Amino acid sequence: MSMAVTVEVRQMDTTASEGSVRGHRVIMDRPTEKEGQNKGAMGGEVLLMALGGCFMSNLLAAIRSREAAISDVHTTITGTLESAPPRFSAIRMKISATYDDRPLMEKLVTIAERGCINANTLKHAVELKIAVE
Numbered sequence: 752m753s754m755a756v757t758v759e760v761r762q763m764d765t766t767a768s769e770g771s772v773r774g775h776r777v778i779m780d781r782p783t784e785k786e787g788q789n790k791g792a793m794g795g796e797v798l799l800m801a802l803g804g805c806f807m808s809n810l811l812a813a814i815r816s817r818e819a820a821i822s823d824v825h826t827t828i829t830g831t832l833e834s835a836p837p838r839f840s841a842i843r844m845k846i847s848a849t850y851d852d853r854p855l856m857e858k859l860v861t862i863a864e865r866g867c868i869n870a871n872t873l874k875h876a877v878e879l880k881i882a883v884e
Contacts, residue, residue, distance in 0.1 A: 766787040768780070779791045781793055813859040826847075827844070829843045860881060860883055
């Protein structure tokens, strides 16, 4: 069953824009070295943060539902930029946490990856790798 998700992005001034959804807002802008005002992250950076947020939401839900002894979860997402046309050609996500049961942690990471809308969308467009450190 299909469902639509709609967000709005509006111009704030000469370089910045504001995205909004469900009462939440994100400011996006270019850094000063790219002739922006550095009022927020660039759209590509927001895309990487959105991937991390989507994945983290699913991972934390999987941890909670299994009452797993996992804490201090941290995700680092790195995108490899290409220039013609500008795009991410690869994205690497590294997950670290405090845990004793590595097989369980790896299973929960797999569950989170499968449930993440952004990961499922992006892995058909870029080389996406997710790994536990």
